[in-house]
Amino acid sequence: EAQVTQNPRYLITVTGKKLTVTCSQNMNHEYMSWYRQDPGLGLRQIYYSMNVEVTDKGDVPEGYKVSRKEKRNFPLILESPSPNQTSLYFCASKEGGMSTGELFFGEGSRLTVL
Amino acid sequence: GNSVTQMEGPVTLSEEAFLTINCTYTATGYPSLFWYVQYPGEGLQLLLKATKADDKGSNKGFEATYRKETTSFHLEKGSVQVSDSAVYFCARNSGYSTLTFGKGTMLLVSP
Numbered sequence: 016e017a018q019v020t021q022n023p024r025y026l027i028t029v030t031g032k033k034l035t036v037t038c039s040q041n042m043n044h045e046y047m048s049w050y051r052q053d054p055g056l057g058l059r060q061i062y063y064s065m066n067v068e069v070t071d072k073g074d075v076p077e078g079y080k081v082s083r084k085e086k087r088n089f090p091l092i093l094e095s096p097s098p099n100q101t102s103l104y105f106c107a108s109k110e111g112g113m114s115t116g117e118l119f120f121g122e123g124s125r126l127t128v129l
Numbered sequence: 130g131n132s133v134t135q136m137e138g139p140v141t142l143s144e145e146a147f148l149t150i151n152c153t154y155t156a157t158g159y160p161s162l163f164w165y166v167q168y169p170g171e172g173l174q175l176l177l178k179a180t181k182a183d184d185k186g187s188n189k190g191f192e193a194t195y196r197k198e199t200t201s202f203h204l205e206k207g208s209v210q211v212s213d214s215a216v217y218f219c220a221r222n223s224g225y226s227t228l229t230f231g232k233g234t235m236l237l238v239s240p
Contacts, residue, residue: 019172048227050230055232056232057218057230057231057232057233058173058218058230058233060227060228060229063227073227105172105173107172107173115161115178115180115222117175117178118165118173118175118228120172120173120174121172122170122171122172123171123172
């Protein structure tokens, strides 16, 4: 089954404790992206990757890091989480080179930073 | 820059009512336009899309027409069901692969 898998789905942590949210896709997609969803703000892009070893900032990259060492994985790293990073996070992927292609989303990771 | 504006929700309707959710986009370039739907507790999934002016996207009884003259892509359905209750996001592509989303419109359908 074609899917985007995120872990963990739910996490409560404390300020400053480094964490990583993993994302893996099994569709051999070149493009992957992270979004955060907040009430009243919709979806905002954090980082994206056009292919292995190629990453770029989205609209709200501050406080986040990413890496793309393999095509299937695109982890989101919060080096020193703060309460304003409490949010619902989505990973997504699509075929590269197709601007009209469908974006496939994971089920989301709800993060709470105390 | 590129942006998408949707009507604020929630939109509350009775079953079998007619639905319209308004969406307008900035006219930069020649974007493709999308509607995504998010059911409770799930990620977003593509509902329909249109890639050029005057195209009509349709799926599951929903329709939207790409109107270049009014920079709009309004979502419509003739008769909504309780199962259509969800959050709907309008989006345009910005750059080759990146999508810019609107803030989302919650739809609540009661029996």
